[in-house]
Amino acid sequence: MRILVTRPEQSAVRTGERLKVLGHEAIYLPLFEAEHDAEAVARARACRDEAAILVTSAEAIRALGCAGQLSNIPVFAVGKTTAKAAEDAGFTRVETANGDGAALAEILRERFAGETKPKLLYLAGEPRSPRLEQELAVARFSMKVLVCYRMRPLDLTGDILLTAFQQKPDTVLLYSAETARRFFKLAESFLKERQDIQILCLSAAIAEVVPSTLQDRAKCAVRPDETSLFELL
Known part of the structure; x- marks a missing residue:
């Protein structure tokens, strides 16, 4: 499974290593540093x-x-x-x-x-x-x-987003409400084109940020930790 990781770079790399062990491929899209x-x-x-x-x-x-x-x-x-x-x-x-x-x-x-x-x-x-x-x-x-x-929000160009979505992620992982807000603002057009992308949220507070039109694709971890989030994969 190809998974879009929206964490800051240092944390994203650790997440990517865990995903690789589980047989998944990480696509990195840090939105903040x-x-x-x-x-x-x-x-x-x-x-x-x-x-x-x-x-x-x-x-x-x-x-x-x-x-x-x-x-x-x-x-x-x-x-x-x-x-x-x-x-x-x-x-x-x-x-x-x-x-x-x-x-x-x-x-x-x-x-x-x-x-x-x-x-x-x-x-x-x-x-x-x-x-x-x-x-x-x-x-x-x-x-x-x-x-x-x-x-601090990273300066993302359309090319960066386009490159990430060209890799055809199956799932996006969201770790904070602020990241979720920015992600949905920046990626709105890409999400409309990709109706099959699953949205996995670390907590209920993050899930509340998911737009109503995308709620049917969203799932929330039982506990606010990465292990619980991975259980949704």
Whole structure:
């Protein structure tokens, strides 16, 4: 099966390697690239009083580079990929929430159930879902949010899109709502010509972005992780 991978290049290559093992062919179409914020990373490295670090994307860990003096602070990560990135960076106490930001908030509410809430450090990116911050604010956690990276749209010409679709992908994988919005805007004419392309979404929030005219082609992973997404292939 030929599969269109819309992730940023570094993540897309890892996805492509996994697809190859499963007998599929990856077609790369990155729509965004990560731009790290050196000032925010420096402020993160200077933190000492936070009881835990929150990460919802491996890109935040890549921006940080290595744990350094933060290595002994507990890390709560969304997903196995993000957790592994934290461990590879040198964090020694990593716990994984197998879900989204809401699942991570639930773990923190359980772990810190007392009235006095500890200070948290959230290594975030833009754009991002507000769900985690909203739920922790309701639970009265004190949290410092540092935006360590921003996803910048790549300048795509019609030739790049044409080349990707000329390879006749059978399926497209969508990993974020922002990527999905841009993909459907750019690829509208190609999708009209290819009525058989399957659309696989990592989460329900992404599936909601799929245009109503394409909903019959879309499927959503049971869990917001790549393994679950691949189960739809």
